[in-house]
Amino acid sequence: GAGVSQSPSNKVTEKGKDVELRCDPISGHTALYWYRQSLGQGLEFLIYFQGNSAPDKSGLPSDRFSAERTGGSVSTLTIQRTQQEDSAVYLCASSQGPNTGELFFGEGSRLTVL
Amino acid sequence: ILNVEQSPQSLHVQEGDSTNFTCSFPSSNFYALHWYRWETAKSPEALFVMTLNGDEKKKGRISATLNTKEGYSYLYIKGSQPEDSATYLCAFPPGGNKLTFGTGTQLKVEL
Numbered sequence: 001g002a003g004v005s006q007s008p009s010n011k012v013t014e015k016g017k018d019v020e021l022r023c024d025p026i027s028g029h030t031a032l033y034w035y036r037q038s039l040g041q042g043l044e045f046l047i048y049f050q051g052n053s054a055p056d057k058s059g060l061p062s063d064r065f066s067a068e069r070t071g072g073s074v075s076t077l078t079i080q081r082t083q084q085e086d087s088a089v090y091l092c093a094s095s096q097g098p099n100t101g102e103l104f105f106g107e108g109s110r111l112t113v114l
Numbered sequence: 115i116l117n118v119e120q121s122p123q124s125l126h127v128q129e130g131d132s133t134n135f136t137c138s139f140p141s142s143n144f145y146a147l148h149w150y151r152w153e154t155a156k157s158p159e160a161l162f163v164m165t166l167n168g169d170e171k172k173k174g175r176i177s178a179t180l181n182t183k184e185g186y187s188y189l190y191i192k193g194s195q196p197e198d199s200a201t202y203l204c205a206f207p208p209g210g211n212k213l214t215f216g217t218g219t220q221l222k223v224e225l
C-alpha cells in the first residue's frame with residue numbers, strides 16, 4: 001500500500017487477555033516507531049526500530065509489552081495479560097531515515113480493555 | 115533544556131488572527147527538528163523537517179523558523195482558519211536517535 005497500514009483498527013478485549021497489533025510500514029522505510037495516546041494525553045513513545053540495529057525498547061511501560069519487526073518490514077506489538085490502563089490508541093509510524101526523515105503515521109489501533 | 119518543550123500549552127484565537135508557538139530543544143548535538151499537525155480523530159501529519167540553523171520553511175499560511183544555536187523553533191500561522199484547529203507537535207531526536215515529541219500546543223480557532 002501507499003501508506004502505513006495498521007490492524008485491527010479497533011480491538012475490544014477482556015482484562016487478562018493477550019492482544020497483537022500489526023503495523024505494515026511504507027516499503028523501503030528503515031525506521032519504525034510505536035507510540036500510544038491514552039485518553040487526554042500526548043504521544044507516548046514505546047519502541048523504535050532502525051534498520052538492523054537492536055530496537056530501542058526504553059519506552060515500553062512494562063514487561064507485558066513486546067514488539068518485533070520481521071524482515072525489516074512488518075511489526076507486531078504484543079500486550080500480554082492486558083490491563084484497563086492499556087486502553088489507548090496505538091500508533092505506528094515509519095520514516096526513510098533515523099532522524100531527518102519525516103514520520104508517516106498509520107490510522108492507529110484503538111484498544112479497549114474491559 | 116534536556117527535552118523538547120512547547121509553549122503555550124493551548125491557545126484560542128479568532129478567525130483571521132495570526133499566531134505563533136514555540137518549541138525549545140537542547141542546542142547541543144542538533145540533528146533535526148520536526149513539526150507535525152494532529153487533528154482530532156486523525157493521525158499526526160508532518161508539516162516540516164528542519165535541519166539547518168536559520169532554516170525557514172513555508173507551507174501555505176504556515177511557516178516555521180529554526181535557531182539551532184539557542185535551541186528554539188517558532189511555528190507561525192497567518193490568518194488562522196477554523197480548519198487550522200489542531201494540536202501542533204514538535205519533535206527532536208536526542209543523540210540523533212528516536213524522535214521525542216513535545217506535549218504540543220492545542221490551537222482552537224473560533225469564528
